[in-house]
Amino acid sequence: MCRVAAWLGKPQRLSDLLFEPDSALVRQAYAPQKLGILNLAGFGMVAWLPEDGATSEPLTYRSTDLPMYDPNLRSLSEKLHARCLLAHVRGIPYSTTSNYGRENLHPFRYAGFNWAMAHNGDLADCARMRAGLLPFIQPTIAAQIRGSTDSEWVYALWMSQLDDPTEVHATDVIVAALRRTLEILASVRADYGIDISSSANLFLTDGTRLIALRFAFDYGRYRLDDPSRLGQSGMNYLSLWYAVGDRFAHSDGGWRMDGEAAGDSLLVASEPLTHNVAGWVEVPEYTAIVAALDNDGLHIDTVAMDI
Amino acid sequence: MGDRPHVFDTQSAAVLQELDLVAQPCSVAAGDLLFVQGDPADGAWLIDEGTVQLEMDIPGRAPTIIATVRPGDLLGEPALMRTANRSLSARATHDVVAQFIDRRDFQALLYGLRPASFRLLKRVAQSTAAYLADALAMTTDAQGRPPDCPPTEAGPRGPCDFDPRPFLGVLPFFADLGPRDADALLGEGTLCSAHRGETLVSAGCKTRSVWVVLRGAVEVMPPGASQRSSLLGPGHAVGVHPLLLDQPAPSHVRIRESAALVEYTGDALHRLLAGETRASFKFMDALTRDLLRSLDRANRGLARATLSRSLAADAE
Incomplete structure (x- = not known):
């Protein structure tokens, strides 16, 4: 089911988000607080460092190793600071049929494209929908699909709603493409008679902008075939939280956002990185947080995505 | 906060005697904290004298005052x-004299399944419902209250298209009950279904029903508000706090995703609220726990609204 954390703002040491807090993202791989399954199918991140330009390639790291046992990740994260980070621990069903491959690790970001995407959730019966989705995906983008995840298909579909994903687009164009992506998915699901609850919490970034969407199709309509195998996404609306301030730091006995509430940094995560959720704010259902970082600082908006 | 029933306002000697056993007298000096936001909660305070301010912490801000608790009020009752x-954090604004009730003591008292236990449980539910109503009102950007409309009977619904019994163990409303109690409670209601977009309750109407979502989802939308106040999925109850407070529904309730529901209405609901059977005790227990989950959601919404208003005030 996965867990995700993203940062946009003042340079922040990566280990302050990945390892140090009492519910840091890497800890969420084996001890998530708001999820019933573990996230043991690998780790991935993209990070833009302080010296990176607006259109620079990010640092990319993906590994099927368990991140809590990955000394390379630990060492990197203690040395590096990022102004933008999108990191993901992958959770998949405990099954010998699950595809554990490196090609399925998030975030997805095709060569030359500006935007990366990580997904928290799963689309029911996505394999059955693919033929219906293909007409909405640009052939050159479809050719880049390497893995077997529903998430990568969502990424390919979203990128296909842009004329040229290698170009820089205004934020409203990106958000419109995201809305169009959700509408296509809803339409194809209807065409195939799929009305099973499917979570689509999406995290999107190009290094200077960050969009985090809390969304579900057919929320609450869980599968009826086997009560003992009900997934959490069928019962719960997957959570999404954020905190705003200047830096994420250890103070007053715990990790928290310090500085002004209208600060220069945004931290978004599937669940808070601390057991104490004071200072974290939950994103409403069917809503996207849209943040942009420029010379004037950080600008944050909320956009209803109620389709 | 508005008027709340004194949680242990009872003439029952049996109830008072049992309460004496669990209530621990204590005092708190003005300015001191009774508890801090984020701390583990172990019990509740019944305030006899003094006042307490409930505060919400937002990083980079002075604490925001959410409510004032006065003599006769119960403070922190979710912990029971x-x-x-x-x-939230709670700070004494004047010297406080109170009775602390530990959760374990309260639960030992509660699960005696005696009439006194039911009365206590119902009082906690009503107190929680009042807090919830206030918290929801503080969260919405809707202006004013909807006009009252006459009491309504539940509208026509379709038949339920699946057997929900195998799923009761994973539905929050039923999950804390044993399988036999859950099954019995389901049997007290009427199964039905409704399609996306249908209205279950109109704002301003007094309803005579409580529903529990079995599958699908229901949304609660204050009239004139820009955002829904709640989205209620499987295992969540609908219409509880207006019923317990005997108030008109403050919001429209609509089917968000085609839903199967169990409806408690009419004589069945009357029986379940009377407290004379095991099923009624279990029903009130489930309602109270559902109200607490709703209060959690409302508090999260309140945190969001408080931050938004604070930032908007800065912008001005």
């Missing part, structure tokens, strides 16, 4: 029903 962390 379950283990959780405090969602």
